[in-house]
Amino acid sequence: MHRFVLILVLICSIGHAATVRTERVPEGGVQPQIVAGNVGILHLVYLTGEPHAADARYASKKPDSSSWSEPITVNSEPHTAVAMGTIRGAQVALGKSGTVHVVWNGLGAKGTPAALFYTRKEPGNVAFEPQRNLRSDTKGLDGGASIAASDKGEVFILWHGVPEKAEPGEQNRVVFMLKSTDNGSSFAPVKIVNPDDLGVCACCSMKSLVTPEGDMLALYRAARRKDQRDVTLLRSTDGGATFQHRIVGTWAISACPMSSMSLAGKGMGVRGAWEAEGKVYTSLLDAEADALVVSGNKARHPAQAVNGKGETLISWSIGTGWQRGGDVGWRLLDPNGRPTRTEGLAKGVPVWGFTAAYADGDGFVVMY
Numbered sequence: 001m002h003r004f005v006l007i008l009v010l011i012c013s014i015g016h017a018a019t020v021r022t023e024r025v026p027e028g029g030v031q032p033q034i035v036a037g038n039v040g041i042l043h044l045v046y047l048t049g050e051p052h053a054a055d056a057r058y059a060s061k062k063p064d065s066s067s068w069s070e071p072i073t074v075n076s077e078p079h080t081a082v083a084m085g086t087i088r089g090a091q092v093a094l095g096k097s098g099t100v101h102v103v104w105n106g107l108g109a110k111g112t113p114a115a116l117f118y119t120r121k122e123p124g125n126v127a128f129e130p131q132r133n134l135r136s137d138t139k140g141l142d143g144g145a146s147i148a149a150s151d152k153g154e155v156f157i158l159w160h161g162v163p164e165k166a167e168p169g170e171q172n173r174v175v176f177m178l179k180s181t182d183n184g185s186s187f188a189p190v191k192i193v194n195p196d197d198l199g200v201c202a203c204c205s206m207k208s209l210v211t212p213e214g215d216m217l218a219l220y221r222a223a224r225r226k227d228q229r230d231v232t233l234l235r236s237t238d239g240g241a242t243f244q245h246r247i248v249g250t251w252a253i254s255a256c257p258m259s260s261m262s263l264a265g266k267g268m269g270v271r272g273a274w275e276a277e278g279k280v281y282t283s284l285l286d287a288e289a290d291a292l293v294v295s296g297n298k299a300r301h302p303a304q305a306v307n308g309k310g311e312t313l314i315s316w317s318i319g320t321g322w323q324r325g326g327d328v329g330w331r332l333l334d335p336n337g338r339p340t341r342t343e344g345l346a347k348g349v350p351v352w353g354f355t356a357a358y359a360d361g362d363g364f365v366v367m368y
Contacts, residue, residue, distance in 0.1 A: 018311060018332050019363035022346045025353075026059055026068055031089035032356035032367045034305075039063075042358055043100055044367075045074060045090040051352050053079035056090040056104055058121070058128070074119060076130040080106045081117075083352040086301065086320070087205040087260050088144045095149030096183045098123045103147040103157050106133070114141040116159055120184045136190045137164045138176055144205030144260070148216060155180040155187075156240060158208050158218050160200040163192065170223040170256075173200035179240050193234060193243045199224035207261035211270060216240055217285065219248075219261035219272050227254045231261070231274045233285055248283055249291050251276040260354070264304035264312065271337070273302035273314055280316045284337060294331045294339055301354035305364055310335035313364040315355040318345070325351045328368045 025032045029046035036042050040063035047054040056074035061067070074090060075081060081104050082088040088105035095101050099122045106115035116135035121128045135141060138161045145159035157178040166172045175194045178187040194200075201221035208218040218234040231249035236242060251257075262273040269286035273294075280295035280302045295302075299316045306312050312333040319326035326349045332342035348368065349355070355368045 018340075018342045020313065020330060020332070020342070020344055021360075021363070021365055022328065023365050023367045024348075025367055026071055027057065028350075029057060030083055030350055030353040031086065033090060033092050034356045034358045034367065035092050035094055036358065037094055037098055041098075043092055043094060044068065044356075045092045045102055047081055047083045047089050049079060051083040052107060054081040054083045054089075055079060056081045056102065058100065058102070072127060074102050074128050075104075075117065076119070076128065080115070080131070082107055085203065085258055085322075086352050086354060087203060087258055091144065091146050091207075093147045093149040093155070095120075095155055096151050096153040099149070099183055100128075101147050101149050101155055101184055102128070103145050105141060105144055113139060116141055116145055116157070118147075118157060118184070134178055134187065138162070138190060139164060140168065140173065140202070142202045146206040146208040146218065148208040148210045148218075150210040150214065152214075153181055153183040154210065154239065155184045156208060156210070156216055157187070158193070158206055160202075160206065160220065170202050171199045171225070173202060173223065174198060175200060175206070175218070175220060175234065177240060191240075193236075193240070194245060197222075197224070197232075197245050201229050201256050203256045203258045205260045207263045209263040209265055209270060211265050214239070217263060217270055219263060219274065221257075221259060221261075221274075222247075227252055229253050229257065231272075231276070233272065246288075248272060248285065249274055249276055249281055260301045262302045262304045262314075264306055271304060271312060273304055275300050275302065280314065282314055282333075292337075292339065294333070295329055298326075299329060303355045303357045305357035305359050307359040307362050307364065309362055312337070313357050313366070315357045315366045317349050317354045317368070320349055320354065323351055325349050325353060328355050328366060330357070330366050332364075
C-alpha cells in the first residue's frame with residue numbers, strides 16, 4: 001500500500017455538491033500527468049529523483065480501486081528525464097488497444113543536443129520498451145514535447161525547435177511532428193507543421209490531443225515577435241497532413257514565462273487552459289468564444305478533468321517558480337462551461353511540481 005497525503009475538501013455551492021480532494025504524487029514525485037482510458041482505468045506518469053537527472057515513473061488505477069498500482073520505471077536508461085524548469089517532463093497518451101505512449105525531454109550528454117525520448121507499453125506487457133531518441137537532426141529542443149494517440153493506431157509526437165539550417169532565435173522556431181500509423185512501432189520522417197507561421201516561445205511546453213472524431217489539436221505559445229507570446233491552436237482534420245492555426249489567447253510580454261498548456265475533450269467539445277498575466281484562462285476551442293479567467297494571481301500550469309456530469313475541474317499551481325514550490329488552487333465549471341462557486345486552495349506544491357486532475361465518480365481529485 002502506497003502512502004499518499006490525502007486531504008478531503010468538500011465544497012458545496014448552490015445547485016452543486018461536487019467533492020474535490022487532493023492527493024500527493026506517489027513516491028513524493030513531481031509533475032504528474034494523468035489520462036483516462038475508455039474503461040475508466042487511469043494512467044499516471046510523474047518524475048522522481050534529481051531534478052537534472054530524473055526518472056519517469058508509471059502507475060495505473062482501476063475504477064474500483066482505492067490505490068494506485070505498484071509504480072514501474074518508464075525510462076530504460078536511468079536518470080534521463082528532466083524536472084528542472086517544470087516544462088520538460090513526461091507526457092502520456094493512450095493509443096490502440098490501450099497502449100500507453102510516453103514522451104519526455106532528456107538533457108544532452110557531453111555537449112550533444114537535448115534528446116527527445118519516446119517509449120510505449122503495450123497491453124499485457126509488464127515493462128516499457130527500450131526508450132528511443134526521436135529528435136533526428138532538429139536543433140534547439142527546450143520546452144517540453146507532447147504526445148497524442150488514437151484508437152486507430154495513430155501516434156503524434158510534437159515539439160518545437162530550430163530546423164537544421166535555420167538561424168537561431170525564437171522567431172525562427174517551428175513546431176515539428178512525427179507521426180506513426182502502426183501504434184508507435186515506426187514513425188514517418190520529421191515534418192514542420194507551421195512553415196508559414198514561424199515563432200515559438202522557446203521554454204514553454206505544448207499539449208496535444210486527438211478527438212474522438214479524429215481531429216488532431218495542439219496548443220503552444222507562439223513568439224512571432226519578441227514582445228508577443230500568444231497562445232495558438234493548431235488543428236488538423238486530415239490526420240496531420242495539413243494544419244490550420246488560430247490565436248486563442250494573447251499576452252504582450254518580452255520574456256519566456258516557462259508555461260504549460262492543458263487540453264481536455266468531452267461533452268461540449270475540447271477545452272483549453274493556459275496561463276497569461278499571472279492568471280489561468282480557459283475556453284472551448286470548437287467555438288471562437290472569449291476566454292474566461294478562472295484563477296487568482298500567480299497561477300501557473302493548469303490541468304483539467306471532466307466528470308460524468310460534464311462538469312470540468314481546472315486546477316493550477318500558485319506562486320511556483322525556479323527552485324520554488326507553492327500552493328494549489330482549483331475551480332469547477334458547470335456543464336455549460338460557467339464558473340461555479342466550487343473552488344479551493346491547498347498548500348504543498350513541491351519545487352518543480354505542478355498539478356494534475358482526474359474525475360473520481362462524480363467528484364474530482366487534484367494531485368500535486
